[in-house]
Amino acid sequence: MSGSYQSQVLGERFHLERAPTLLARTASVTPIGFTRLKSDLGAIEPAAKVTVEQAFSFHVALLPTATDLWIDGKHHAAPSISPGATFLFDLSSDPISHIYQPFDVLRFYISQASLDEMAYSEGDRRATSLVSPRLGARDHTMHGLATALLDRIELARERSTLFVDHIALAFYAHVTETYGHVTGPGKIVPGQLSPWQLRRAVDFIAANLDGDPTIAQLAVQCGLSSGYFAGAFRRTTGVTPHQWLIRKRVERAQELLLRGRIELAEVAVVCGFVDQSHFSRVFAKFAGMSPGRWRQRNRGSHL
Structure with a gap:
C-alpha cells in the first residue's frame, strides 16, 4: 500500500x-x-x-x-x-x-x-x-x-x-x-569525531564526489548512528557533511579547470553536479564568479 x-x-x-x-x-x-x-x-x-x-x-x-x-x-x-x-x-x-x-x-x-x-x-x-x-x-x-x-x-x-x-x-x-x-533516560551528549573517524568520513566523501552519499553511509564508516555522526562531524569541522561535500566538489572542479581545455559540462559530471547549470550556480556561490571566468583569471598562474 x-x-x-x-x-x-x-x-x-x-x-x-x-x-x-x-x-x-x-x-x-x-x-x-x-x-x-x-x-x-x-x-x-x-x-x-x-x-x-x-x-x-x-x-x-x-x-x-x-x-x-x-x-x-x-x-x-x-x-x-x-x-x-x-x-x-x-x-x-x-x-x-x-x-x-x-x-x-x-x-x-x-x-x-x-x-x-x-x-x-x-x-x-x-x-x-x-x-x-x-x-x-x-x-x-x-x-x-x-x-x-x-x-x-x-x-x-x-x-x-x-x-x-x-x-x-x-x-x-x-x-x-x-x-x-x-x-526513558536523558539524551547522550555527543562529542567530536576522533582523528580516525574524521579521516574515514572525509576519505569516503572524496571517493564519492561524483555520487550522492548519505549520512547513514558516512556514519557506518565511523561506527556511529546517523544523528550522532552528523552532530559530531559539525562540531569537529565547523560545517555539515553536505557543506563539506559541496566544498570538495568545487575544489576538485577548480583543479580540473586549471588542467586544460576540458569542457565545463564534463567537469560538472566528474565532480558530481547534475549538469552545467547546477555546477555554474554552486561554483559561483563559492568562488564569486562563473567557472569560465574563474579559469580565465587563474590559469596564467599555473602554466
Whole structure:
C-alpha cells in the first residue's frame, strides 16, 4: 500500500496536479517526508480522508491563508493563518482540512516507528507521542526548516541527499524536544569525531564526489548512528557533511579547470553536479564568479 508520504498520494488527497516530495531515509522503517502543497486558487472541496496510521504530519504555512479543520470529526476554524503557523496532526485522529484560499504549505511527515528507531539509535529518550498546545502556533524553527527545503524540493533532481538527511535529523531533534512526550533516560551528549573517524568520513566523501552519499553511509564508516555522526562531524569541522561535500566538489572542479581545455559540462559530471547549470550556480556561490571566468583569471598562474 502506498505511504501517505508519497507525492502521488498527497497530490490526490489535496486535489493538486503536483506535490513535489523529498524523502530522507534516516530511519529504516519509513522515510521522513517533505512535501510542498501549493495552490494558487485554494481547494474547491476538503482534502480526502487520510488512511489512519501511527504517524504525524506538520503543516507549515508559507503564505497567509485560511482553513477549516476537522479532527476526529470535531470542527476547528483557522480563519487567519500567517507564515510560520505550524499545524501538528496526529494521523491516527482522522484529520481533514479545507483550505479555501490560495495556499503554500510545507508538509513534514514522520512515523511513530521512525521516532522509536531514531530515539534508540541516537540514545534519546523515546517520544511516545507528539502534541502541540495549540493548532497553528508559530514555530520559527519549523518555518526555517521549511524555507530551507523549498529550493531542494523544486530542484529534486539535483544531488542533495546529505542536505536532506541533515534537515531530517534537525526536524527529528526539534519536534521531539518541542512536541514530544518522552520517556526513558536523558539524551547522550555527543562529542567530536576522533582523528580516525574524521579521516574515514572525509576519505569516503572524496571517493564519492561524483555520487550522492548519505549520512547513514558516512556514519557506518565511523561506527556511529546517523544523528550522532552528523552532530559530531559539525562540531569537529565547523560545517555539515553536505557543506563539506559541496566544498570538495568545487575544489576538485577548480583543479580540473586549471588542467586544460576540458569542457565545463564534463567537469560538472566528474565532480558530481547534475549538469552545467547546477555546477555554474554552486561554483559561483563559492568562488564569486562563473567557472569560465574563474579559469580565465587563474590559469596564467599555473602554466
